[in-house]
Amino acid sequence: MQQPIPVVIVAGFLGSGKTTLLNHLLGNGAGARVGVVVNDFGSIGIDAMSVAGQVDSMVELGNGCLCCAVDAGGMERMLSRLARPGADLDVIVVESSGLADPRVMIRLVLACSDPRLSYGGLVEVVDAAEFETSRARHPELEQHLRFADLVVLNKTDRVEQTELDRLHATVGELAGGTPVLPTSHGRVDPSLLFEARPRTERDDVPRQLSFDELLREDEHARGCDEHMHAQYQSVEFESDRPLDPRALMGFLDDRPPGVYRMKGFVYFGLPGHRHKFALHTVGNYLRFHRTRWESGESRRSQLVAIGTGIDPDSLRERLESCAVDEPGGDDGLIDNGMLSVLRFTH
Ligand SMILES: Nc1nc2c(ncn2[C@@H]2O[C@H](COP(=O)(O)OP(=O)(O)OP(=O)(O)O)[C@@H](O)[C@H]2O)c(=O)[nH]1
Known part of the structure; x- marks a missing residue:
């Protein structure tokens, strides 16, 4: 019988770099056929859009945290779909939302009875710049590290x-x-992950909580309220009108309280700047990346803000006020506002 396909879980707090790592693996996998499950906390699948095109096979789950939105049967169905004969995958990578509990994710994968699948380990991504702040707010992040294989x-x-x-x-x-x-930038040697032996096989590593204990623990049965994502909300904003760069930068310089993470795509529609601009904020960090529109893709902005205690109406109102009918306006200034965006563009 063929070797089972390892299912590697990539977890880590909001904005730590999971999608970046996944894209690195997809681009540097030395010919490995990779299947992917992506999970976005918000209802707009920004992560799925960020990896589409590079991946051999993908299942997307939006609007909810994988660890709560899916039961073992649901996970098995998703993974089995990817493992179907003919897909011929070498590995399946599950990118969990930044708020998922990795223990639950491990349990969901281990509960799969499909013999074509095996648990391939947990990769926990840590944002070196934000770790201390994040763990002060969410001490459970420390525990998540204990279940990682890398x-x-x-x-x-x-x-x-x-x-x-x-x-x-x-x-x-x-x-x-x-x-x-x-x-x-998630530049990890793919052979480290695809060959990662699952924790079940490793006896040489000191652990504070054994694997059996992890499985026995029925923390999830206590309900989702205790997970980080119960405290978090996501607010989506979409606009078919271009966004004015100066107004958007004004918004980003003065982000509403409670917003920890923003991601999505922006259309400025200005001459020379009609690219699809990917936007990421994590804490105080702010970056744009120029990307391409797919052929036939409508030129529009789609943003998701994730955080705690956000007033959704006022956030959407403020973003709506950045939208204009005519990009660039008619103020006659040479700088149409793009300079301030380009300063943060890589
Ligand atoms: N400076 C710097 N930026 C990085 C690095 N890795 C990722 N980023 C940037 O950090 C931002 C968030 O990265 P993502 O890969 O989207 O993070 P994520 O963990 O998938 O985010 P969520 O799915 O929202 O939790 C993006 O702007 C990335 O380009 C890095 O090593 N250095």
Whole structure:
């Protein structure tokens, strides 16, 4: 019989770099056929749009956290669909939402009885620049490290070397001996992940909580209220009208309180700047990336804001006020506002 397809879970807090890592794997997999399950917390599938086109086979689950929106049967159906004969996948990567509980994700994969599938390990992505702030707010993030088979300490370019060394040690300690790989932009050698042995097979690594304990723990039965995502909300905004760059930058400089993460695509519609601009904010971090519109894709902006205590109406109102009928307006200024966007564009 053929070897079962390993199912690797990629988890990590909001904006830590999971999609970036996934895209790196897809682009550098040395010919490996990769199937993907993507899960967005918001109802607009920004992550799915960010990986589409590169992946051999994808299942998308939007509007809810995989760990609560899907039961074991649902997970098995999704994975079995990807593992269908003919798809000939080498690995399936499940990218969980930034608010999912990795323990639940592991349990869902382990509960699959399809012999074509096997659990391939948990990769926990940590944002080096935001970790200390995030774990102060969500101490459960420390626990998540303990279930990882590999911790990717991402965004090392955003911290000083001495701080990085300190973080590396702290994360390593919290992860209880699991390897910690410092990197930037998710540039992890794919062979590390596709060959990662699942935790069930590893007896040499000190653990604070055994795998059986993890499985026995019925924390999820206590309900979703105790998960991080119960505290979080997502607010979606879409517009067919172009957004004025100066107005949008004004909004981004003064983001509504409670917004931790924003992502999506922006259409400015200005001459020379008609690309699809991907927007990401994580904490104070702000970046645009130029991407391409698919052929036939309508030129529009789609944004998702994720955070706590956001007033959805006022957020949408403020974004709506950035939309214009005619890009560029007629103020006669040479700088049409794009300079401030381009300063944050990579
Ligand atoms: N400076 C820097 N930016 C990074 C790095 N890795 C990812 N980013 C950026 O961080 C932002 C968020 O990255 P994503 O890969 O979308 O993060 P994510 O974990 O998938 O986000 P959610 O799915 O919303 O939880 C994007 O702008 C990335 O380009 C890195 O190593 N360094």
